[in-house]
Amino acid sequence: MPKFDKRAGDILVWALLLSAPFWLPTVGSYVELGTRVVIYALAAMALNFLLGYTGVLSFGHAAYFGLGAYGTALTMKYVYPSTPVGMLAGIVLGTVAAALIGPMIARLRGVYFAMCTIAFGQVFYFIAFQWFSLTGGDDGVSAWHRAPLDFGFATLDILNNNKAFYYFVVAIFALCAAAMAFLLRSPFGRTLLAIRENERRARFLGIPVDWHIWMSWVVSCFFVSVAGTLFALMNDFVDPRALRWDQSGNFVIMAVLGGMRSFWGPLIGSAIFLVLQDYISSETENWMSFIGLFFVLVVLFFPRGVLGIIRRKAAS
Amino acid sequence: MSLLQVQNVSKHFGSLIAVNNVSMNVEAGELRAIIGPNGAGKTTFFNLITGFFSPTSGRIVFDGHDISNLLPARRVWLGMARTFQVTEVFPELSVRENLRISVEVASGLRLRAWLSHTDDDKIRSRVSELIDMGSLGGKADRQVGELSHGDQRATEIMMALALNPRLLLLDEPTAGMGDQETYDITQLISRLHKNGKLTIVLIEHDMRVVFHLADRIMVLDQGKFLAEGTPPEIAANKAVQTAYLGQAA
Numbered sequence: 349m350p351k352f353d354k355r356a357g358d359i360l361v362w363a364l365l366l367s368a369p370f371w372l373p374t375v376g377s378y379v380e381l382g383t384r385v386v387i388y389a390l391a392a393m394a395l396n397f398l399l400g401y402t403g404v405l406s407f408g409h410a411a412y413f414g415l416g417a418y419g420t421a422l423t424m425k426y427v428y429p430s431t432p433v434g435m436l437a438g439i440v441l442g443t444v445a446a447a448l449i450g451p452m453i454a455r456l457r458g459v460y461f462a463m464c465t466i467a468f469g470q471v472f473y474f475i476a477f478q479w480f481s482l483t484g485g486d487d488g489v490s491a492w493h494r495a496p497l498d499f500g501f502a503t504l505d506i507l508n509n510n511k512a513f514y515y516f517v518v519a520i521f522a523l524c525a526a527a528m529a530f531l532l533r534s535p536f537g538r539t540l541l542a543i544r545e546n547e548r549r550a551r552f553l554g555i556p557v558d559w560h561i562w563m564s565w566v567v568s569c570f571f572v573s574v575a576g577t578l579f580a581l582m583n584d585f586v587d588p589r590a591l592r593w594d595q596s597g598n599f600v601i602m603a604v605l606g607g608m609r610s611f612w613g614p615l616i617g618s619a620i621f622l623v624l625q626d627y628i629s630s631e632t633e634n635w636m637s638f639i640g641l642f643f644v645l646v647v648l649f650f651p652r653g654v655l656g657i658i659r660r661k662a663a664s
Numbered sequence: 665m666s667l668l669q670v671q672n673v674s675k676h677f678g679s680l681i682a683v684n685n686v687s688m689n690v691e692a693g694e695l696r697a698i699i700g701p702n703g704a705g706k707t708t709f710f711n712l713i714t715g716f717f718s719p720t721s722g723r724i725v726f727d728g729h730d731i732s733n734l735l736p737a738r739r740v741w742l743g744m745a746r747t748f749q750v751t752e753v754f755p756e757l758s759v760r761e762n763l764r765i766s767v768e769v770a771s772g773l774r775l776r777a778w779l780s781h782t783d784d785d786k787i788r789s790r791v792s793e794l795i796d797m798g799s800l801g802g803k804a805d806r807q808v809g810e811l812s813h814g815d816q817r818a819t820e821i822m823m824a825l826a827l828n829p830r831l832l833l834l835d836e837p838t839a840g841m842g843d844q845e846t847y848d849i850t851q852l853i854s855r856l857h858k859n860g861k862l863t864i865v866l867i868e869h870d871m872r873v874v875f876h877l878a879d880r881i882m883v884l885d886q887g888k889f890l891a892e893g894t895p896p897e898i899a900a901n902k903a904v905q906t907a908y909l910g911q912a913a
Contacts, residue, residue: 533771534775535777539774546752548748551737553745553827554737554769554774
C-alpha cells in the first residue's frame with residue numbers, strides 16, 4: 349500500500365521536525381543544529397525541484413541563496429531593521445536575479461547548463477567579495493541582528509529564544525514544502541516530470557520546454573533564496589562564503605545523498621551531511637573527506653540515495 | 665485545399681542532400697504512406713514536416729499556415745502530432761500519467777498550478793477513453809518502461825492522439841514488432857483512420873501494413889521523389905520495382 353506508506357512518511361517527518369527541540373538535547377545535540385538542518389534542507393529541496401523533478405542540474409544555487417542572505421542582511425542593517433521586511437527584500441533580490449539570468453541558461457542542457465550556473469554564481473561571489481563599501485568584502489555584513497516578530501497582539505522573540513527561532517524556521521519551511529508539493533502535483537508540475545523523463549517527447553507534445561525550464565528555475569531559486577534569508581537570520585551575519593560555488597556543491601550533495609527522486613530525500617541528506625559535519629569536525633579538520641567518501645559510496649552503490657534504499661527495502 | 669502541402673522542400677546536411685526537392689499534398693481524411701529503401705530520406709522528410717529541422721529550401725503549409733520555420737510545439741498547437749521510429753514515452757511514469765500529461769497539455773492546462781473538480785473529472789474520463797482505445801486497460805498503472813514494445817508503441821500513439829490532432833504522423837509504427845503486435849497496431853491505426861476520420865501520414869517498411877492501410881503511397885529514393893499513387897498503381901510501377909529490386913540485388 350504505497351499510498352499509506354507515503355502518508356506515514358509525511359507524518360513521521362513532521363512529528364520529528366516539530367518535536368526536535370525536545371529530543372535533540374537528549375541525544376547530545378542542540379537546537380541550533382536542528383535549525384541549520386531545516387534551513388539547508390529547504391535549500392536542497394529547492395535545488396531538487398530543478399534537479400530531481402525537472403532533470404536539470406544547477407551548480408550555482410548558492411548565488412541565489414547568498415543573494416537572499418545579503419538582501420536580508422543589508423536591508424536590516426542599513427534600511428529597516430524588521431525581520432519580515434528583510435526577508436522580503438532578500439527573496440525579491442534572489443528571485444529577480446534568477447529570473448533575469450534564467451533566459452540566458454534555460455536553452456542549455458547537461459554540463460553546459462551546470463557550467464553556466466557556476467559561472468553566474470561566481471559573478472555574484474566576486475561582487476560580494478570586492479564591493480567592500482557595501483558588503484564589507486571578506487569580512488561580511490555584521491553588526492546587525494534579527495528582530496523579534498511583532499504580530500500586533502503578540503510578539504515572538506526569535507532573537508533570544510532559540511526554540512522560538514527554530515519553530516519560526518520550521519513554519520517557513522512548512523509553507524515552502526507545501527507549496528512545492530502542491531506545484532509538483534499540478535499540471536504544471538507534471539510538465540516538468542515530462543521534461544525530466546523525455547525532453548523530445550515533451551517538445552512534441554507541444555510543451556515549450558525552454559520556457560518551462562525557466563519557470564522551474566525561477567521557482568527553485570525563489571525557494572533557495574527563502575532559505576538564504578533564514579540562513580542570514582540564523583547567523584545574524586553573512587559573508588561571501590554563503591554564495592560561493594562549494595556551497596552550491598553542498599546543496600547538490602545533500603539532494604543526491606538523501607535521494608533526488610524523493611520529496612523528503614534532500615531533508616534526510618541535509619541531516620546526514622550536517623550531523624556528520626558537526627561530529628566529525630570536532631574530531632578532525634578533514635571532516636569533508638569523510639563526507640566525500642560517504643557520498644561516493646552512496647552514489648556508487650545507491651544511486652537513488654538513502655531514501656531510495658529504504659524504499660527498495662519496503663518494496664521487496 | 666489540401667490539409668498538408670509540402671512544396672519543393674530540400675534539406676542539406678553539409679554536402680549531403682538528404683531530401684531533394686520533394687513535394688506532397690495530403691487531403692483531409694487521407695491515409696498516406698511514405699515508403700522507400702533505407703536512406704531514402706523518409707525520416708528526414710518527416711522531421712521537416714514536424715519541425716525537428718527547418719528545410720534548407722521550400723515551403724510547408726499546414727491548414728493554410730506556413731509552418732516551414734515554426735518550432736515543434738507551435739506545430740503541435742496547430743494540430744499536428746507525431747510518434748517516433750524509436751518509441752518516445754515517459755518511461756518512469758505510468759501509462760495513465762503519460763496520457764494524463766498529454767491530455768492536460770492538449771486542454772491548454774500546462775501552466776495551471778491547480779485544477780477544478782470539473783477539469784479533473786474531464787481529464788480523467790478522457791484518459792480512460794484513450795486507455796480503452798489503445799487496449800491498455802490491464803496495464804494502465806504500470807510504468808511504461810516495463811511494458812512490451814507493442815504496448816509502449818500503443819501508449820505513444822495514444823499520447824499523440826490525446827492532442828486531438830488533425831494530422832497524425834507515425835514514423836514506422838510497427839518497427840521491431842512481432843506478427844501479433846504488428847497486427848494489433850495495424851488494426852488500431854485502421855480504426856483511427858476509418859472510425860475517427862483522422863488524417864494520417866506514416867512511414868513503414870512492412871509492405872503488408874502499407875498495402876492494407878494506405879489510400880495513397882509516395883515513394884522516395886535517395887532523397888528524391890520517385891512515384892506517387894494508389895497501392896495498385898505503386899505495385900505496378902516499374903521505377904519502384906527497380907528501386908527496391910535494385911537494392912535487393
